[in-house]
Amino acid sequence: MEQASPGEPTPVLDVRLGRVREREWVRIGRGVHQRRDSDVEHLDLRAWQLVLPPLPEETPVFVAMPRTGPRVRRRELVVTRHPVAPAYVEVSGLRVTRDEIRLAARRRRGAPRLLEALQLSDAASESAWESVLRVLHHVCEVPVVAQHEVHDELGVFVARGDLWIVGWRRNGYTSGDVLHRAVGILRDADEALGRTHDPSRVRAWHELLRGSLFSAAGTRAVVRHWGRRR
Incomplete structure (x- = not known):
């Protein structure tokens, strides 16, 4: 290969x-x-x-170190120091930390924003785009259940849906729908719930997108923020 x-x-x-x-x-x-x-x-x-938005080329390298280690100051690095040495795995001899969320959720700058994001998480989600679609429904006030199982009249398992809305029907969406045509997803949800379609509900979703790496504005904000830290 x-x-x-x-x-x-x-x-x-x-x-x-x-x-x-x-x-x-x-x-x-x-x-x-x-x-x-x-x-x-x-x-x-x-x-x-493949499941994460692309990082800007200007994004620095993030390094997690124990407080007992030497203090490293390099323009190209953003170093966070922790009371306990972070867990890591070795990739081609390089130590890679894969527990950044747990570490960052402690009391430090940006923790409140991170905790807000963690509150939107759901352990039942099985893919990144499923999570993005679920958050879209959440901020549009559409209650959904992740990994809903469908059974027939005898109780035999038939299928499982990524997301389930009361008044369920089968719909499929692409990443383009989620990022650029969210109002259409909201319209389907409103129809499933039997409520009047209100396009203004999608504003909360668009606000989240503007602050994320899925948008040009969010990407510029990330570059500006980490540029000041370097």
Whole structure:
């Protein structure tokens, strides 16, 4: 199998998103799997890039260190110091911390905003885009249930839906719908709930998007913020 070079797209055949049960696939995290016999370097890290918004080129490297370690000051680094040494895994000899959310949720700058985001999380979500779609419904005041199971009249399992709304019907959406045509998703939800369609409800979603890396404005804000910290 040909090995990808740094910066090249991850081979689609080596990564799968969503629910996967075949033995030839290894679970990296919720909703992310890699082929067991793949020899693509850093495939797990590349796989996560498929479910996250692209980071700006100007984003610095984030480093987590224990407070007992030497104080490092480099313009290209943003260093956070913690009372306990962060857990890490080794990737090609490099220590990579994968517990940033837990560490950052402690009392430090930005913690309140992070805790707000954590309150929107749901452990039942099985993919990043499913989470984004669920948050869209949440901020538009549409109650949903993640991973809702459907059974027939005998109680036999039939299917499972990523999200369920009372008055359920089957709908499928793309990432483009979520980011650019959210009012159409809201219209479907209003119809399922039997309530009057109010396009103004989508404003809260658009406000979240403007502050995220899914928008040009949010990306510029991130670059400005971390530029001041460097």
